[in-house]
Amino acid sequence: MSTIIEIQGLTKKYGSLTALNDLTLTIEEGSVFGFIGPNGAGKTTTMRILTTLLKPTGGKAWVAGHSVADDPRGVRRAIGYMPDFFGVYDDMKVWEYLDFFAACYNVPKSARIGMIDDLLTLVDLNHKKEAYVETLSRGMKQRLCLARTLAHDPQVLILDEPASGLDPRARIEIRELLRELKNMGKTIFFSSHILSEVADICTEIAILEAGNLIAHGDMEEMKKQLRAHRLIQVKILGDLGPLQELLLQHEAVQGITPPGEADLPHDVVQFDFGGNDETLSNLLAQLIAQGIRVVSFHEETGDLEDVFLQVTQGIVN
Amino acid sequence: MTELTTEQPLKKKRFRNLRENPVTVKELRSRMRGRRAFVVLTIYLLVMGAFITLVYAAYASASSGPFGPDPREVGKVVFGCVVGVQVFLVIFVGPAFTSGTITGEKERQTYDLLRTTLLSAESFVTGKLLSALSYVLLLVLAAIPLQSIAFLLGGVVLEELIISQLVIFTAALAFALWGLFCSSAMRSTLGASVMTFAGALFVTIGTPMLVGLFAATLAPFIATLSTSFTRTMEIALQYILIFLAATNLPATLIVSELFLLQEDAIFYFMGSAGTSRFWLPTPWPIFILLYLLLAWVLYWLSVRNVRKIANR
Numbered sequence: 001m002s003t004i005i006e007i008q009g010l011t012k013k014y015g016s017l018t019a020l021n022d023l024t025l026t027i028e029e030g031s032v033f034g035f036i037g038p039n040g041a042g043k044t045t046t047m048r049i050l051t052t053l054l055k056p057t058g059g060k061a062w063v064a065g066h067s068v069a070d071d072p073r074g075v076r077r078a079i080g081y082m083p084d085f086f087g088v089y090d091d092m093k094v095w096e097y098l099d100f101f102a103a104c105y106n107v108p109k110s111a112r113i114g115m116i117d118d119l120l121t122l123v124d125l126n127h128k129k130e131a132y133v134e135t136l137s138r139g140m141k142q143r144l145c146l147a148r149t150l151a152h153d154p155q156v157l158i159l160d161e162p163a164s165g166l167d168p169r170a171r172i173e174i175r176e177l178l179r180e181l182k183n184m185g186k187t188i189f190f191s192s193h194i195l196s197e198v199a200d201i202c203t204e205i206a207i208l209e210a211g212n213l214i215a216h217g218d219m220e221e222m223k224k225q226l227r228a229h230r231l232i233q234v235k236i237l238g239d240l241g242p243l244q245e246l247l248l249q250h251e252a253v254q255g256i257t258p259p260g261e262a263d264l265p266h267d268v269v270q271f272d273f274g275g276n277d278e279t280l281s282n283l284l285a286q287l288i289a290q291g292i293r294v295v296s297f298h299e300e301t302g303d304l305e306d307v308f309l310q311v312t313q314g315i316v317n
Numbered sequence: 318m319t320e321l322t323t324e325q326p327l328k329k330k331r332f333r334n335l336r337e338n339p340v341t342v343k344e345l346r347s348r349m350r351g352r353r354a355f356v357v358l359t360i361y362l363l364v365m366g367a368f369i370t371l372v373y374a375a376y377a378s379a380s381s382g383p384f385g386p387d388p389r390e391v392g393k394v395v396f397g398c399v400v401g402v403q404v405f406l407v408i409f410v411g412p413a414f415t416s417g418t419i420t421g422e423k424e425r426q427t428y429d430l431l432r433t434t435l436l437s438a439e440s441f442v443t444g445k446l447l448s449a450l451s452y453v454l455l456l457v458l459a460a461i462p463l464q465s466i467a468f469l470l471g472g473v474v475l476e477e478l479i480i481s482q483l484v485i486f487t488a489a490l491a492f493a494l495w496g497l498f499c500s501s502a503m504r505s506t507l508g509a510s511v512m513t514f515a516g517a518l519f520v521t522i523g524t525p526m527l528v529g530l531f532a533a534t535l536a537p538f539i540a541t542l543s544t545s546f547t548r549t550m551e552i553a554l555q556y557i558l559i560f561l562a563a564t565n566l567p568a569t570l571i572v573s574e575l576f577l578l579q580e581d582a583i584f585y586f587m588g589s590a591g592t593s594r595f596w597l598p599t600p601w602p603i604f605i606l607l608y609l610l611l612a613w614v615l616y617w618l619s620v621r622n623v624r625k626i627a628n629r
Contacts, residue, residue, distance in 0.1 A: 014629065051429075051433050052432075052626060053429055053432060053433065053626065053627060054627055054628075054629075055626045055627065055628050072626070073435065076435055079433065081433045083429055083430070085426055086426050086427070086430060087425035087426035087427045087430075088427070089343070089347070089425075089427065091347045091350065092343070092347065096343075096346065100339050100342070101430075101434060103339035104339050104431065104434035104435065105435050105436075106435050109337075145430075148430070152435070
């Protein structure tokens with residue numbers, strides 16, 4: 001895989017406010033890159049610089065080998081951009097909207113008719129082809145805008161909060177669409193506040209706070225790196241006392257959350273475990289050997305929200 | 318990956334087929350869609366027709382001749398009225414269309430979408446200009462049959478019609494580009510409209526008032542000096558007056574008409590200063606050159622504004 005987006009020391013200042021501070025990042029071709037961070041973290045600023053809409057104060061960036069500062073036209077040919085807030089031309093029909101943007105991307109007239117049908121099929125709006133844009137729901141408009149970004153078959157899609165403000169069904173539709181685009185080989189660089197959705201489809205993530213990159217890497221690796229210890233939950237039958245005593249004596253157990261705390265059921269104990277799989281297996285065997293009637297013994301997988309909360313400090317809110 | 322987009326040769330790209338400019342197609346489609354455009358055009362022509370009928374009736378009732386009003390004089394009045402309405406259209410209606418056209422995209426949050434496409438700044442500005450101008454020109458052209466009534470009545474020569482329409486078309490281009498420039502420079506339609514109309518009013522009414530005020534203030538001083546005026550100064554003053562007239566649309570039309578009628582001059586005529594005679598141009602060719610130059614500068618500035626990558 002080759003690098004399709006390269007950012008080196010990107011900085012953006014608005015007077016004394018540093019919106020983006022020395023951001024360095026690479027994104028591989030074909031990846032789905034989630035850009036997460038609280039409001040005002042600098043996500044939109046980064047995206048606006050990458051889409052040639054904003055001049056950086058310092059640093060450089062390339063998209064598909066084109067410099068955003070020196071070859072904006074080359075960058076525009078390579079990207080499809082969907083901003084967080086965007087308007088549509090209400091007095092146009094759905095097919096006219098796509099035809100207009102395809103023409104803006106120099107797609108020949110002869111190629112546009114078939115292309116519009118294909119795009120509408122992809123975003124499941126074929127039945128709305130002759131409808132006016134103003135009659136579409138917000139979710140439909142979002143899908144139409146996504147179709148628009150594909151009018152010139154770009155290599156990279158830069159999507160700023162593509163699912164914001166949508167109801168759960170529309171969010172699922174957008175997520176499925178992104179999966180489809182990923183399967184089509186598109187590189188997707190998108191920001192989101194809905195962390196579970198980022199976790200669902202991303203191959204890589206970057207976490208930004210107050211203009212600084214605070215974590216970046218492969219989704220699963222990041223979870224592992226950021227969680228030095230593992231959370232194990234044990235459910236047993238009978239008295240929990242001996243279990244807790246035994247766990248506290250074990251050298252790899254770093255702490256216990258008693259039943260009833262942290263939303264735990266009354267028959268479940270949770271503990272922080274610092275050992276490897278073999279030690280964990282031995283612990284389970286020890287519990288059983290001690291006559292503790294284990295019903296379930298499993299590791300809690302940390303989600304992206306845990307990672308996010310762990311690495312961010314709430315500097316920007 | 319399939320390359321769908323086509324890169325046209327530079328020359329072809331620069332002078333992209335106007336008919337296929339996506340912005341023009343979109344704007345005209347929206348503007349001419351439904352009954353609105355045709356209703357506006359019909360009302361406009363009905364009002365113009367009623368206005369001309371009223372002018373004719375007023376002129377006829379005021380006439381003291383035994384055979385009614387002199388048709389040639391009525392023809393001139395009708396012609397003057399139609400030109401007056403056209404002047405109003407190009408000074409105020411044309412810029413009204415263009416002043417909100419780019420800020421409208423900004424306010425509608427579609428501007429960024431367009432700027433990340435391959436649409437060049439030139440194509441964008443040209444498309445916006447043509448779509449706004451074409452509707453104004455449609456209104457101007459639609460009034461020509463009404464103007465032709467003046468020919469039936471007599472009193473108006475073909476040269477008057479050609480000169481007036483050339484001047485009006487040039488002014489329409491320049492004023493529309495002024496609105497477009499304001500729209501490209503401002504963030505809101507309100508700001509762009511205020512700037513556009515302030516500029517249009519200044520050029521149309523403000524400058525003649527300033528010149529008049531200046532002349533009235535300096536008149537006593539000039540009167541005392543006039544005896545010592547050299548011939549060269551007198552000639553220069555006449556050139557300056559012609560040039561000043563050529564900066565203003567109504568003044569250009571009126572002064573050109575006067576020279577056409579009194580001196581039978583289309584392009585130039587013989588002026589006099591004392592005993593010497595010299596060539597003086599009529600204002601309309603200067604007006605056309607000046608306003609074309611202004612239009613080109615405004616077009617270039619608008620393109621530059623659209624092309625500029627934001628700092629904020």
